[in-house]
Amino acid sequence: MLLREIAGLELQLDDQGFLADRSQWTPDVAEALAAEAGITLTPRHWQVLTFCREDAAREGVPPGLRRIAKLSGIEMKELYQLFPKGPGKVAARIAGLPKPQGCI
Amino acid sequence: MSATLTVTPAVTTATPAGSGTVSQDVSRKPIEHLAIIVSKGSLDMAYPGLILANAARMSGIDATLFFTFWGLDVITQRTIDHLHVSTVGNPSMHIPTIVGGMPGMESLATVMMKNEIEKLDIPPIRELLEILSDSGAKIYACRMAMDMFKRSKADLIPQVEDVISAMDFFDKAAGAQVVFI
Numbered sequence: 001m002l003l004r005e006i007a008g009l010e011l012q013l014d015d016q017g018f019l020a021d022r023s024q025w026t027p028d029v030a031e032a033l034a035a036e037a038g039i040t041l042t043p044r045h046w047q048v049l050t051f052c053r054e055d056a057a058r059e060g061v062p063p064g065l066r067r068i069a070k071l072s073g074i075e076m077k078e079l080y081q082l083f084p085k086g087p088g089k090v091a092a093r094i095a096g097l098p099k100p101q102g103c104i
Numbered sequence: 105m106s107a108t109l110t111v112t113p114a115v116t117t118a119t120p121a122g123s124g125t126v127s128q129d130v131s132r133k134p135i136e137h138l139a140i141i142v143s144k145g146s147l148d149m150a151y152p153g154l155i156l157a158n159a160a161r162m163s164g165i166d167a168t169l170f171f172t173f174w175g176l177d178v179i180t181q182r183t184i185d186h187l188h189v190s191t192v193g194n195p196s197m198h199i200p201t202i203v204g205g206m207p208g209m210e211s212l213a214t215v216m217m218k219n220e221i222e223k224l225d226i227p228p229i230r231e232l233l234e235i236l237s238d239s240g241a242k243i244y245a246c247r248m249a250m251d252m253f254k255r256s257k258a259d260l261i262p263q264v265e266d267v268i269s270a271m272d273f274f275d276k277a278a279g280a281q282v283v284f285i
Binding site for chain 1: 155156158159161162163164165225226227232235238239240
């Protein structure tokens with residue numbers, strides 16, 4: 001566990017940089033986490049992040065990548081352009097969700 | 105919120121503010137490129153390589169796939185949708201070989217595996233290769249195996265980037281961890 005000051009808040013991150021307490025997430029936190037990953041959030045990014053957060057709230061687990069590509073309105077190819085370092089992990093981290101467990 | 109923070113026995117590691125990455129163990133170099141040689145064409149041998157490659161891409165790791173020998177069936181239009189689970193000579197089936205060899209057993213095992221895979225929301229092989237291609241994974245076929253099985257590039261799915269020799273593959277796999285399946 002790691003304490004970091006991000007977007008003016010003192011946040012707990014796990015050892016892979018995921019938010020330990022999801023209630024601490026705000027859009028400003030997302031911007032800051034994205035900036036650390038070298039990403040400037042655009043409306044297309046937000047479409048993915050919003051879908052992930054809503055889907056995780058409904059299903060109880062963060063969506064896998066195939067699910068995001070099928071249901072968010074953004075296709076696989078673009079997901080990799082938006083989050084080049086691996087959309088599975090990076091999108092979940094920026095969205096303040098745990099690391100997805102699936103391999104697909 | 106701050107109250108919960110103060111009681112947490114969190115270790116504030118010496119990450120300089122704004123340094124960005126949070127590494128788990130700096131002494132271990134993360135995998136940057138995974139190159140998988142797929143040499144088998146049964147369903148139970150095709151999935152592991154493809155799923156590993158997909159997990160790599162999802163983690164931001166480059167992935168290169170080289171299909172050789174029976175692995176060619178996994179990327180051949182005529183065979184890709186008809187891969188079977190091998191019930192003979194497969195110790196993990198836990199049935200006697202003579203039973204596994206009975207008519208219908210392979211089809212039965214294949215249907216059962218496809219059902220389980222569907223339940224886990226894992227796509228069919230053809231879709232998985234499309235996903236891999238969209239993710240930026242590189243897909244190659246082995247020239248020697250192509251000659252041996254008398255196939256041309258037109259027989260393969262369009263996601264196959266090129267037909268190359270093993271030596272070319274090693275060039276493409278430079279710096280990669282190479283896995284043989």
